[in-house]
Amino acid sequence: MDKTLKKLIRQFKTTDPFIISVGLGINIRYADLGDQTRGIYYRKLRRRFIVIHENLDEYWQRFVCAHELGHDRLHPGVSRFWLDEQSFYNVGKFERQANRFAVRLLTADDPIKADETVEELFKRQGVPIELQQFYY
Template sequence: MDDTVSNLVKRFKTNDPFEIALRLNISVWYENLGDGTRGLYYRKLRRRFIVIHNGLDEEWQRFICAHELGHDRLHPGISRFWLDEHSLYNAGKYERQANKFAVKLLTAYDDPKKDESIREYLSRNQIPMEMDQYFI
């Protein structure tokens, strides 16, 4: 996973998940996905899509985009939905991996500062506090 994130950041010279998706020809759409779904990744006829719930704030939209990029890079050929009840609180293996990928991608250009807490570090990198458990 570290190599995958590192290679993406080096290749595209950014850790912005929206820019990376664009450069990988992954379409990003914003739709009302309802209360229980924050985002999804799917492939259809060799085209790739990330759909992000349009009711989320900017921080969550950025994180969800990075999370869904994780599915694209780590779990090719598998379509995934970010469902709150499964992804946020009782994440399965693929969801945990995508969350870790997102945290690694969004912190790729930054190291914690001296005496900075993990929460402060994640906040500075616009990562939702609920994802602090995925910072390693």
Template sequence: MDDTIAKLTKRYKTNCPFTIARALGIHVRFHDLGQSTRGVYYRKLRRRLIVIHNELSAEWQRFVCAHELGHDRLHQGLSRFFLEEHSFFHPGKFERQANRFAVKLLTSTDTIGAEETVERFCTRHGIPGEMHQFY
């Protein structure tokens, strides 16, 4: 995961998930996804699409984009919907990996200060409080 993030940030000279997604040819769209869904990554044939709930705060939209980008980079060929409906494998592991990917990507251009807490570091990088545990 660290190598993947390092290659992405080096190649595209940014850790902005929207810029990286665009450079990779992933379409990012914003739609109302209802109460319980923040984002979706979808791959159909050669088209890749990230859909983000349009009523989320800018902080959450950025995190969700990074999370869905994590699915694109880490879980190629896997569909969460297929896993839930046709196998006994629980997709929770993949969600945790995508959360960790998002946190690492969004903090990749900086290191935690000597006297800085993880919470403060993550907050400084715009990571929602619920996601600090994935640092």
């Protein structure tokens, strides 16, 4: 995973998941996905799509884009739904990997400082606090 992240950041000179996704040819769409789903990654006719719930704030949209980008990079050929809160406690291997990928991508350009907590880092970086368990 770290090699993949370093390669993407070096190639696109950013940690912005929207810029990276578009650069990789992934179509980003927004839609009302209901109460339980924040994002979807899928492939159709050789095209790749990330669909983000349109009612999320900008921080969650950024995280969901990074998470779904993680599915694209780590789990090629597998379309997965990323479910809401209850899935945080019962996520499968793919979901944990995509969460870890997203957290590492979004914090890669500004690592934690010596006198800083993970929560402070996440606030500074605009990463949802609920996902700090995936930082390590």
